[in-house]
Amino acid sequence: MSGLLFISDKIQRTERLIRALGLDQPCTIQDLYTDNDLMTTPDLIISDVARLTSDAIVRFQRLLEPMHAVGVPFLILTYGNAVRAEAHARLLGARETIPATSMLNIVKDRIDQLQIQGISAIAIRLADEARQFFNQNFFSGRAITSEFAEAGTVLISRAVHEAGIRDWIRAIQRFDDATHQHCLLVTGLAAAFATKLGLRDPDGYQLTKAALLHDVGKIRIPLAILNKPGRLTEEETVVMRTHAALGYDMLRNSGFSPEILQVVRSHHEMLDGSGYPDGLRAPEIPDLVRLVTICDIYGALIERRPYRSPMNGRQAHGILRSMVGRLDVDLLNAFRPVMNAFDPIEADIGTV
Numbered sequence: 001m002s003g004l005l006f007i008s009d010k011i012q013r014t015e016r017l018i019r020a021l022g023l024d025q026p027c028t029i030q031d032l033y034t035d036n037d038l039m040t041t042p043d044l045i046i047s048d049v050a051r052l053t054s055d056a057i058v059r060f061q062r063l064l065e066p067m068h069a070v071g072v073p074f075l076i077l078t079y080g081n082a083v084r085a086e087a088h089a090r091l092l093g094a095r096e097t098i099p100a101t102s103m104l105n106i107v108k109d110r111i112d113q114l115q116i117q118g119i120s121a122i123a124i125r126l127a128d129e130a131r132q133f134f135n136q137n138f139f140s141g142r143a144i145t146s147e148f149a150e151a152g153t154v155l156i157s158r159a160v161h162e163a164g165i166r167d168w169i170r171a172i173q174r175f176d177d178a179t180h181q182h183c184l185l186v187t188g189l190a191a192a193f194a195t196k197l198g199l200r201d202p203d204g205y206q207l208t209k210a211a212l213l214h215d216v217g218k219i220r221i222p223l224a225i226l227n228k229p230g231r232l233t234e235e236e237t238v239v240m241r242t243h244a245a246l247g248y249d250m251l252r253n254s255g256f257s258p259e260i261l262q263v264v265r266s267h268h269e270m271l272d273g274s275g276y277p278d279g280l281r282a283p284e285i286p287d288l289v290r291l292v293t294i295c296d297i298y299g300a301l302i303e304r305r306p307y308r309s310p311m312n313g314r315q316a317h318g319i320l321r322s323m324v325g326r327l328d329v330d331l332l333n334a335f336r337p338v339m340n341a342f343d344p345i346e347a348d349i350g351t352v
Contacts, residue, residue, distance in 0.1 A: 003312055004111065005042035007032050007063065009049045009056070017048060017100075021108050026312045032059050038067065040312065043170060044111060047076040048100070052088045060092050068093055071120075075111065119170045123163035127171035130155055130184055138183070144216055146255050153209040156187045165192035166341045173304060179218055179226060185299035186292070187211045189338060193295060196337040210263040211292050213256070217247025217264070230307050244268055245277045263292050270326040290328045294320070294335050297327070313339055 003026030008014035011029055018027050030038065032049055045067060049056055064074060074093060077100040078085035089097045098107060133155060137148045160168050168188045175181045190211030194204030218226060221243055225236045232240060248265035266289045269275035271282040301316035311319070317339050320332055 003027055003043060003310075005030060005038065005040070005045045006048050007045065007060070009033065009051060013050075014048045020104055021111075023108065023111070026309055026315075028312075032056060032063075038063055040314070041067070041166070042072060045072055045074045046111065047074070047092075047094070050079040050100075052085075057088065057091060064092060077107070119174075120163055120167045123159070123167035123171040124174075126155075126159035126163055127168065127174070127184070130159060130172075131175060131180055134180055134183065138216075138219070144213070144219075144251060144254065149209055149213055149256070152187075152212050153205060156184065156212065157191045157205070157208050160188050160191040161195075164341070165189070165338060169302065169341075173302075173310060177227075178303070178305065179215070181303050182299055183212070183215055185303055186214065186295050189295040189299055190292060192338045192341070193291060193335060197334055206257075206259065207288065207291055210260050210288055211295055213247070213251065213260060214263055214267045214292050214296060215243065215247065216250060217243035217245070220246045220250070241268070241276050259286070259288050262286065263289050267292050267296055269293070271328065272326050274326060287328075287331070290331055294327060294331055297323070298335070298339070 004023065006014050006018065006027060006029045008029050009032050011031060014029050018029075025043070028040065028042070030036070045064070047060070049060075052060075067074070073095045076085065076089050076092070076094045076097045078097045079100050085097050088094075100107075130152075133152060137152070138144070142148075163171070165188060169185060172181055172184045172188065175184075187208060191204070191208045194207045197204075199207065221240060225232065225239055228236065244265050244267065248261055251264055252261055266275075266278065266280060266285060269278065269280040269285050269289065271285060271290075273279050273281040298316055298320065301311045301319055302313070304310045320327065320335075324332065
């Protein structure tokens with residue numbers, strides 16, 4: 001989710017390369033010859049260093065050691081002697097080398113493939129299972145039943161436990177369909193949040209289940225609006241905002257608890273009364289709703305949209321910080337360990 005990290009010995013050259021590649025992913029450049037440690041855990045590290053001297057090798061090894069420990073793939077763009085470049089690649093633990101002079105589409109293709117290779121196989125398999133489950137049950141036109149909710153909750157809770165939240169999110173971000181991606185992102189974040197909060201199993205299960213169902217009303221939104229490859233107009237936004245009340249109406253006579261139903265209806269409510277559909281204020285918004293709302297907003301920020309790239313963890317964290325007063329500051333700080341799976345965040349939201 002943190003995107004691509006280019007390590008460079010000439011920033012201007014690397015900036016030109018990134019512009020020429022036209023990459024969708026967020027890209028960060030770090031000068032090899034600064035003494036800073038890596039501040040994020042990227043999806044892929046790319047060396048754009050023209051002269052791999054002995055000093056450069058030592059600096060690389062120090063930077064890469066913690067990244068190798070968590071399995072971040074590493075690609076070297078080579079300049080000059082191919083045999084020497086392969087020796088450097090083996091020494092540094094690179095997955096692959098590719099000549100920097102290769103055609104841009106070849107470089108971009110290898111970047112895309114290595115990003116997928118950096119995701120654990122179990123995360124990819126479980127994400128694909130979850131997507132198929134949603135296709136067969138959530139978007140098939142069938143009634144949303146308690147059995148569906150139970151099965152989906154178990155599936156995603158198990159996936160996050162086995163794959164870890166970072167790989168789960170990265171596997172989900174491969175999907176093109178925005179609605180699939182958002183539902184699975186938010187539910188995974190809720191499962192991870194429940195674990196970080198130390199909730200008892202029944203409470204953690206309820207949080208994950210509520211997140212799974214929070215956007216069920218989008219089934220009733222016209223596909224032309226739901227899948228629009230761009231920003232919604234004001235009129236389309238009004239229609240989209242009906243999904244919360246629509247979801248509540250869909251589920252309220254189907255055996256779901258009042259707590260789940262309130263999440264479905266109220267997950268866009270804000271503590272200051274600026275949310276919808278009912279303009280609730282803090283005393284009227286229970287903790288379960290507040291928890292899902294945080295997961296929902298963070299999931300929306302880090303997911304890919306047709307009109308923008310996903311935000312990295314620090315950018316999304318900054319947006320959440322700006323919403324203190326609308327979101328519960330104590331719960332935002334409790335959410336920090338989930339965000340730390342992507343980018344380390346040192347300070348509490350309420351103390352900065």
